[in-house]
Amino acid sequence: MKNRTRIAAAFTLFAVAGAAMAQQALKPEEMIKFRKAGYSFMAWNMGKIKAQVVDAPQSYNKEQVLAAARLIAATANSGMGALYGPGTDKDVAGEKTRVKPEFFQQPEEVKKVAMAFNKEANELARVAESGDVAAIKGAFGKVGESCKACHDKFRKD
Amino acid sequence: MKNRTRIAAAFTLFAVAGAAMAQQALKPEEMIKFRKAGYSFMAWNMGKIKAQVVDAPQSYNKEQVLAAARLIAATANSGMGALYGPGTDKDVAGEKTRVKPEFFQQPEEVKKVAMAFNKEANELARVAESGDVAAIKGAFGKVGESCKACHDKFRKD
Numbered sequence: 666m667k668n669r670t671r672i673a674a675a676f677t678l679f680a681v682a683g684a685a686m687a688q689q690a691l692k693p694e695e696m697i698k699f700r701k702a703g704y705s706f707m708a709w710n711m712g713k714i715k716a717q718v719v720d721a722p723q724s725y726n727k728e729q730v731l732a733a734a735r736l737i738a739a740t741a742n743s744g745m746g747a748l749y750g751p752g753t754d755k756d757v758a759g760e761k762t763r764v765k766p767e768f769f770q771q772p773e774e775v776k777k778v779a780m781a782f783n784k785e786a787n788e789l790a791r792v793a794e795s796g797d798v799a800a801i802k803g804a805f806g807k808v809g810e811s812c813k814a815c816h817d818k819f820r821k822d
Numbered sequence: 823m824k825n826r827t828r829i830a831a832a833f834t835l836f837a838v839a840g841a842a843m844a845q846q847a848l849k850p851e852e853m854i855k856f857r858k859a860g861y862s863f864m865a866w867n868m869g870k871i872k873a874q875v876v877d878a879p880q881s882y883n884k885e886q887v888l889a890a891a892r893l894i895a896a897t898a899n900s901g902m903g904a905l906y907g908p909g910t911d912k913d914v915a916g917e918k919t920r921v922k923p924e925f926f927q928q929p930e931e932v933k934k935v936a937m938a939f940n941k942e943a944n945e946l947a948r949v950a951e952s953g954d955v956a957a958i959k960g961a962f963g964k965v966g967e968s969c970k971a972c973h974d975k976f977r978k979d
Contacts, residue, residue, distance in 0.1 A: 702862035709856040710900060732899045739896040742889045743867060 693752030697760040700748035703740050710736045711809070714789075718802045727796045734793035734801075737808065741786035746779065768819040778818065782811040850909030851917040857905035858919070860897050867893045868966070871946075875959045884953045891950035891958075894965065898943035903936065925976040935975065939968040 691699070710733040717725045754769050756762060768775060789804040848856070867890040874882045911926050913919060925932060946961040 699863060699866040702859040702866070705859035706856060706863050706897070709859070709905075713901075729901060732896070732901060736893075736896040736900045739889070739893040740863070743893045744870075744886060744889060748866075 691748075691750070692758070693750065694758035694760040696748040696750050696753045697757065697762045700745055700753075701760075701762070703743070703745055703748075707737050707740045710734075711805075711812075714801070714805050718798050718805055722798055722802075725798050727793075730801060731790075731793040734790040738786045738790035741783045763821040765819050765821055774818065778811070778815040782808070782815065785811045848905075848907070849915070850907065851915035853905040853907055853910045854914065854917040854919045857902055857910075858917075860900070860902055860905075864894055864897050867891075868962075868969075871958070871962050875955050875962055879955055879959075882955050884950075887958060888947075888950040891947040895943045895947035898940045920978040922976050922978055931975065935968070935972040939965070939972065942968045 713733045714730055714737075717730050749764070749768070753762065754764060754766060785804070785807045789801070789808050792800050792804040795801070870890045871887055871894075874887050906921070906925065910919065911921060911923060942961070942964040946958070946965050949957050949961040952958070
C-alpha cells in the first residue's frame, strides 16, 4: 500500500461521524456492537499469528499467518472511525463499551494512534508475504504495541 | 487470487477443528464469540457496500467500497471453520449460537456453501478494484446469495 493511500485510509478511519451517517443510518448501539465485533475478530487473528510466530514457530504456516495479517490490515483499513458517532460514548441499549470520554475529546491524539495502528497493520500484511518468521514477529510486535497505545489511552480497565 | 489458492482457502475455512487446537487453545464460548464477531463485522461491511452500490449509487466511493470488499474477502479467507470445534454446537457459558445441528452432520454440504461464499467474496474484492458500480452490484448480489444459502440451511430463525 502506498504511503498516500495509507494516510488517506487512516484519516478515513477516524473521519467525522457525519460521513458514516451518509452511508448507513446506524443506531448508537449498532455502532458499538460492530466496532466491538471488529476488535474481537481481530483479536482472534492476532492470537493465531502469536501462536505461530511467537509461541510455537515450529507450527508456522505461511498461508494461515498471511490470511490473519490480511484480516487485520483490512480491519484497520475499514474506516472504523465511523463507528464512534454521537451517543456511542457510553453503554446504550444493552451494548457495553469500554471507550473512555477522552477518546471524544482528543481527536488529534486519536488520529495519531489510529494512523500508527493503520501503518503497522498494513506493514505486517506486507511482511507476512515474505514468509520470514523473524521479520513477521517484529512487525507483529509493532502492531501489538500500536494496539496497546490506544488501549492505554482510550480504553477502560 | 488463483483458483488453487482459493480452493485451498475454502478447505482451510472448514478444516477439522483439530487444526485449530494446534494453533490456539480456545474454549467453546470463545470460538462462538469470535465467529459471531466475524459475521457481525462482515455484516457492517456488507451494509456499507449495499448503501453505496444498491441504495444510493450517487454516494459511491471507490476506496470505501474496496476497503469493505477486502474486509469481507479477508474474513472469508481467515479459516473460520476452526471456530466450529467441539462444544460449539449449542449455547455455552452465556454465548448464544444460532447454528443448527445439521451444520455438524453435513460436512460435505458445509464445504459446498463455504466454498461458494469464499469464491464470491474474493470475486467481489477483485471486481471492486475496477470501480464499475454495475459489476460491483452484481458481485455483491452473489455474495449475498452465498450468505443466504448458508443461513437458510444452517442458521436458526
